[in-house]
Amino acid sequence: MFVRAYLRASADDQDATRARDQLKAFAAEHGQRVAAWYIENESGLTLQRPELFRLLDDCEVGDILLVEQVDRLSRFNEADWKKLRTILDTKGVLVVALDLPTSYVAMQPVRKGDDFTGRMLAAINTMLLDMLAAVARKDYEDRHRRQAQGIEKAKAADVYQGRPVDLKLHTRIKDCLASGMSLRKTAANARCALSTVQRVAKARP
Numbered sequence: 711m712f713v714r715a716y717l718r719a720s721a722d723d724q725d726a727t728r729a730r731d732q733l734k735a736f737a738a739e740h741g742q743r744v745a746a747w748y749i750e751n752e753s754g755l756t757l758q759r760p761e762l763f764r765l766l767d768d769c770e771v772g773d774i775l776l777v778e779q780v781d782r783l784s785r786f787n788e789a790d791w792k793k794l795r796t797i798l799d800t801k802g803v804l805v806v807a808l809d810l811p812t813s814y815v816a817m818q819p820v821r822k823g824d825d826f827t828g829r830m831l832a833a834i835n836t837m838l839l840d841m842l843a844a845v846a847r848k849d850y851e852d853r854h855r856r857q858a859q860g861i862e863k864a865k866a867a868d869v870y871q872g873r874p875v876d877l878k879l880h881t882r883i884k885d886c887l888a889s890g891m892s893l894r895k896t897a898a899n900a901r902c903a904l905s906t907v908q909r910v911a912k913a914r915p
Contacts (some may be wrong), residue, residue, distance in 0.1 A: 712746070713773075715772060783843075
C-alpha cells in the first residue's frame with residue numbers, strides 16, 4: 711500500500727501546496743508516509759486534471775489517495791463524479807480525506823478474518839464520500855450564483871471592474887518563457903495552470 715497525496719488549488723495565484731505539511735503529519739500519525747505528491751492548479755469542476763490522472767495511473771490496488779478535503783478532489787457534477795468514482799473503484803484506490811473520519815480506517819492494515827467489518831466501513835465511507843462530493847458541488851453552485859448576482863449588481867451601478875490581473879504571476883511566467891523554458895515547465899515553475907501560461911504566451915509581443 712502506497713499513500714499518494716493530491717494537492718489542488720483552483721486559482722493560479724493560490725498556493726496548492728498549502729496543506730502539504732498537514733497531510734504529511736496526518737500520514738505519520740497513522741504510521742504511514744506519503745510516497746508521492748501530485749500538485750496542480752486546476753478547477754475542481756473539470757476532469758481535465760493531468761496530475762490527478764497521473765496519480766491514478768501510478769496507483770496499484772489498495773493504494774491510498776490522500777486529500778485535505780473531499781472538495782480538493784471533486785466539485786464535479788453528478789455525471790463526472792460517477793466517472794471518477796468508476797475509475798477509483800476499477801483501480802481499487804481508497805480515498806482518505808481529512809474531513810471524512812470514516813475514511814481513516816483505510817490507513818490501517820486489514821485484519822485477517824475481519825472481512826465483514828472492513829466491508830461495512832467501506833460501504834459507509836462510500837456513502838459519505840458521495841454525500842460530501844454532492845455538498846462540495848452545491849457549495850460551488852451557491853457561491854457562483856451569489857457571485858454572479860454581485861457582478862450584475864455592480865454592472866448595474868457601473869462600478870464593476872472585473873478580476874484584477876496577477877501582475878507578479880505574469881512577470882514570473884514571462885521571465886520563465888524568456889529563459890527558454892517550455893510551456894509545461896513554466897507552469898510547474900510558476901505554480902499555475904498550463905492554460906494561464908498559454909494565455910500569457912499568446913499575449914506576448
